[in-house]
Amino acid sequence: DQQVKQNSPSLSVQEGRISILNCDYTNSMFDYFLWYKKYPAEGPTFLISISSIKDKNEDGRFTVFLNKSAKHLSLHIVPSQPGDSAVYFCAASDSGNTPLVFGKGTRLSVIA
């Protein structure tokens, strides 16, 4: 059973608009969340993270929001650029020494 769920396999957004990628989780022990970005033929690269003690973390055009009661997080990209076109993975970890659990990914296409 998937503990980290990205229910939208793909998303298409116009350049300059906001991209919102969503992620839900089921394990209440998760206390740290990350987003990774993956281009074709490359490995995933770390983008942004958030601890469960916060509800928002911002880094330039990227903002991650965490709603613990809903077990939901989202990644906002404003403004979206063609170079943001990639697959985005949501990942989560708990306080134990266990590795990151990833979602299935969402493919974002930013159209010029």
Add this chain to the structure above:
Amino acid sequence: DARVTQTPRHKVTEMGQEVTMRCQPILGHNTVFWYRQTMMQGLELLAYFRNRAPLDDSGMPKDRFSAEMPDATLATLKIQPSEPRDSAVYFCASGNDPRGRKGYTFGSGTRLTVV
């Protein structure tokens, strides 16, 4: 720029053949992970090592997959015999915190096709 190196980048093999994938983690990283990317499962953890000791390989089909770290600069993932359902991209990653609080560094992957 430190990177995780995986070889080969691509591998096409016939069903039943042995496949070995190699990974050179970043020097100084003490935790190495093997993940597999498929359309159905996304990125799923196969196995990981800390200080070269296997900590968890419950994600791997035990009868055909094996993972080892013969030394600190080399991790291997072997499939014998390979099957068409093993076709996927296999990623190695390394880091110093299994929980990923500082993120993992991924290699570029090995794209395996079993025909």
